[in-house]
Amino acid sequence: MNAAFDRPSRKAESLTGAPRPGDWDHVRFLEELSRQLVGSLNVRRTAFRALDFAVPHFGDWAMLAFFDSDSVSVYSHGRSGGVSGPVLLGRLDPLQGLGRFRRRGVAERYAAPDDDIAAVLAELIPSTPLREEATAHDPTTVLAVALNIGGTTNGVFVMVRGGGSPYTADDTGNAEEFARRVAAIVASAKLYEERAQMANALERVLRPPELPEYPGVYMAARYRPGEQRLRIGGDFYDVHGDADDFTVVIGDVCGKGIDAAVFTSLARQTIRTAAFFDRSPGRVLGALNEVLRSQLSQRFVTAVCVRFRRRPEEGTMVATVAVAGHPPPLVLRSDGTVDEPTVTGTVAGVISGLSFTEAEVRLGTKDTLLLYTDGVDEARGREGFFGQERLRALLPEYAGATPATLCEAVEQRVLDHLDGAAHDDIALIAVQNGA
16 A cells, blocks of 8 residues: 555645644653653663653554564554554665655655554554554554654654544654654664664774683783773784693783774784794794785784794793883793893884894793783883883793783782872783793
8 A cells, every 4th residue: 555655745844843842841741851861872772761651642642663674673652552662664665665665765644544543553663463453552643753864764754643632743743853853872782782783892802812721821811901891902812823832921902992902903813924934933923024014004013933842751831932112021930030131123114124033931940921001010000110120020920820820910019009090001921831
C-alpha cells in the first residue's frame, strides 16, 4: 500500500512551519525534554529515555527507528508494556515502507476516517509484532516525523493515538523539535560508540601480551601507561620463540597517547616479523630501523632486543643483547651482584643503514635479566629523577627472588618516588634462568 504516502492532500501533509504552543506549554515541554535526554552517550539509553518521554506526551504508542547502512534498529513503547528493543531489521527497500519515508524525509500525519490507519501502520511499522502492539491501542491517528541530521534522514519517530482528536500542526511542531534533539543526541552517541569501539580494538592489539611459559625459565612483567584513561601507550614489550631459543624485546615510542600507540603497533609487529626470519638481535633492530625510516615519520623508537638460548646441559642461559638508543638491561646475579652488558646503539627510525652491535651475557641459575623503559629511571619526583643508581642499588635486595617479586618491587619503588606526580609510560620485564 503506497497510496497513503502519495496523496498530496491533508491526508499526508508535510509540515515544516515553526512549532506553536500546543496542548501543553511549549517552553515547559522543551525544558522537560532536555532534562530527559541530557547526558546520554549511548544509543539504546537515548532511545529508552526518548520513548519514556514520548508516551504519554505524544500518544499511546511510539516507535523510534534508527537507520544504519545495512540495517534498522527499532525501539517501541506502549502505555502498558514499557520500552523494548532494539529489534534489528535488514536493509530498507527504498521504494516502500520506511525506505519510502526515508527518501521523503518530512513529517506525515494521518487520521481516520479519511486515512486507512491499518494500511498506514503496515507502511510505517516494519515488524508484525510491533504493528500488533500499535494496533492494540485502537489507533485513530498517526504521526511520523523524520530524524534529520545534516540533510540526511537517519531515522523516524512514529506516534499512535487511540481515540481523541487527530494530531495537529502544533503536535507536529513539537514532534519535529523532539525529533531534532533525538537525532542530534543519537548522532553524538553513535560517534562516541564508534570511537569507543575503535579504541577498544586498538587496545586489544596493543595490550601487553600474556607471557609464555617455558620450562626452566621464569618471566614476569609490569606495564603502567602514563595516561591511565587510555590503558595503552608508547611503551611495549613482547616475547616470541620457543623454549630453547626465544626473543624478548622492550621499547619506547617517542610521545604519548593514541598516536604513539599506533606507532607502537607498527614497531612491535615489525620486530616480531623480523625475528621470525632471523633472531639475531642486531639484525632485528636493523630491520626495525629501516621499516620506521620508510614511514617518513617524525617519531622514533628506542628498544632493547635480547635473544635467549638455553643450555640445559650446562644449567645456563645465553642472552645476546642489542640496543637502539635504550638503556641496556641489568643483570642481577643470584649473589646480589649487578652487571650491565657493554652495548650501545642509535635510536631506530632516524638514520638509514644503521648496524647494531651485540653483546653476550651468560646467566647462571637464579640469575635475572631486567629490561626496563625510561619511565623507570627518568621518573621524576620531589627528589629529582629516580635514576639508574637508585635502580641498581635496589636490585641486590631481591637477589634470587622471583621475577614477579622483582618487577613488583621496582614498580612500587618508582611509584613511591613519584609520590603521585605525572609520569611517562612504565614497562618492566624480567627473565630468570630457573635451570
